[in-house]
Amino acid sequence: MTASIYPPPASGSWLDVDLQALCDNAASLRARAGVPLIAMVKADGYGLGAVAVARALGAAFADPAFRAEHTQFAGDLLWGLGIATLAEAKVLRDAGCTARILCCTPLLPAEFVDAIALDVRPSLHTPAAIEYWVAQRGGAWHLPIDTGMARAGVRWDEVAALRPALSQALQAGRAPEGMFTHFHSAEVEDGSRETQEARFADAGSMLREMLPASLLIHTDNSAAIAMRGVAVRSAATLVRPGIAIYGAQQLATLALQQTVHLRARIVDVRDVFVGEGVGYGATYVAAGMRRIATVPVGYGDGYRRHLSNRGEGLLRGVRIPVVGRVSMDMTTLDVTGVPAVVGDVITLIGADGGQLLTTDEVAARGGLSPYELLVGLRLRLPRLYRDLAGMRDRDASRPTAAYPPLRLA
Numbered sequence: 084m085t086a087s088i089y090p091p092p093a094s095g096s097w098l099d100v101d102l103q104a105l106c107d108n109a110a111s112l113r114a115r116a117g118v119p120l121i122a123m124v125k126a127d128g129y130g131l132g133a134v135a136v137a138r139a140l141g142a143a144f145a146d147p148a149f150r151a152e153h154t155q156f157a158g159d160l161l162w163g164l165g166i167a168t169l170a171e172a173k174v175l176r177d178a179g180c181t182a183r184i185l186c187c188t189p190l191l192p193a194e195f196v197d198a199i200a201l202d203v204r205p206s207l208h209t210p211a212a213i214e215y216w217v218a219q220r221g222g223a224w225h226l227p228i229d230t231g232m233a234r235a236g237v238r239w240d241e242v243a244a245l246r247p248a249l250s251q252a253l254q255a256g257r258a259p260e261g262m263f264t265h266f267h268s269a270e271v272e273d274g275s276r277e278t279q280e281a282r283f284a285d286a287g288s289m290l291r292e293m294l295p296a297s298l299l300i301h302t303d304n305s306a307a308i309a310m311r312g313v314a315v316r317s318a319a320t321l322v323r324p325g326i327a328i329y330g331a332q333q334l335a336t337l338a339l340q341q342t343v344h345l346r347a348r349i350v351d352v353r354d355v356f357v358g359e360g361v362g363y364g365a366t367y368v369a370a371g372m373r374r375i376a377t378v379p380v381g382y383g384d385g386y387r388r389h390l391s392n393r394g395e396g397l398l399r400g401v402r403i404p405v406v407g408r409v410s411m412d413m414t415t416l417d418v419t420g421v422p423a424v425v426g427d428v429i430t431l432i433g434a435d436g437g438q439l440l441t442t443d444e445v446a447a448r449g450g451l452s453p454y455e456l457l458v459g460l461r462l463r464l465p466r467l468y469r470d471l472a473g474m475r476d477r478d479a480s481r482p483t484a485a486y487p488p489l490r491l492a
């Protein structure tokens with residue numbers, strides 16, 4: 084019986100998060116980029132848990148016992164963490180995180196007081212915002228340059244308008260700590276990255292005498308790190324990867340490992356007969372007698388409805404199709420020909436028995452971006468963190484039933 088070997092968590096469905104794989108991905112990114120990371124942990128660590136991710140990556144935490152336990156990245160893997168809202172920063176600070184935190188999304192002036200209290204570095208790109216931050220005695224901040232994304236940052240050809248505010252900041256001892264831009268199509272070689280880089284360089288020269296010599300420069304997200312030839316280095320001193328840390332958006336140059344495994348135990352097995360439908364709308368109709376297994380996971384858990392009749396699962400290392408509509412709380416799969424009893428574990432994303440459903444593959448099957456698929460997983464599923472103490476079955480060649488117990492976070 085699988086249950087005695089693989090202790091059941093508090094739920095019939097859960098996420099196994101492989102923190103060792105996550106660290107390996109971060110180390111690969113660090114090696115390829117050649118500079119430390121601002122690890123993007125926005126949207127609760129892309130759905131996998133920002134605090135656990137930050138800890139695994141060796142971000143500074145106040146808790147000394149914790150620090151002694153996690154020495155894997157004593158070096159310069161991380162410069163800091165990237166977030167999008169102050170609520171995200173608060174979660175990290177409340178957990179004792181003392182690492183540098185950069186907020187890449189513009190904040191409202193009304194949020195500056197909280198940003199200062201949380202020791203968050205904001206991204207400031209208007210004269211009013213810079214002046215207000217300096218007046219509030221805010222600390223380090225970064226200057227975002229819009230080089231073609233047109234959603235935040237000062238336009239590269241309008242940076243001159245910032246000169247008065249920047250020289251005021253400089254006089255107050257509050258020159259920006261960093262300057263950055265963001266690429267709109269880093270995953271393709273269409274010349275747009277080079278155009279954006281040239282604009283970024285122009286903006287930098289335009290402001291040169293208002294910027295400190297120690298200015299940090301960062302431009303690259305995951306795809307830019309992967310696509311940029313190792314020989315062709317930019318002037319960047321940091322990079323800002325997100326998705327690749329979590330093992331998704333695989334590009335050829337980085338051998339990313341799967342970090343997330345969505346598992347669910349079978350709660351019902353039944354036969355359906357020729358001509359009978361399965362699920363809402365009876366979108367699947369059995370062409371012959373089929374054996375249908377139900378797992379307690381659905382779009383309420385982030386297993387998206389787009390995967391209806393398109394997703395696949397792994398049962399004992401065998402691929403089985405999702406049949407019928409994914410509903411809010413349940414999903415049905417065709418297990419005909421595969422031994423299946425209530426309690427057996429089906430993997431909907433990730434590895435089982437030598438087979439792998441990558442986040443990218445599952446997203447593609449549903450016509451989703453891997454980003455949406457990942458961040459959606461934070462809705463309801465408990466997370467079990469496979470930690471860094473060597474509990475991991477590295478080759479994933481054994482079936483799920485043989486996995487060692489995991490810690491429920």
Ligand SMILES: *Cc1c(COP(=O)(O)O)cnc(C)c1O
Pocket residue numbers: 123187265303304305306323324325326327
């Ligand atoms: C989300 C984000 C990133 C990370 O992008 P990935 O494609 O996930 O690597 C980097 N920079 C900014 C400004 C972002 O918003």
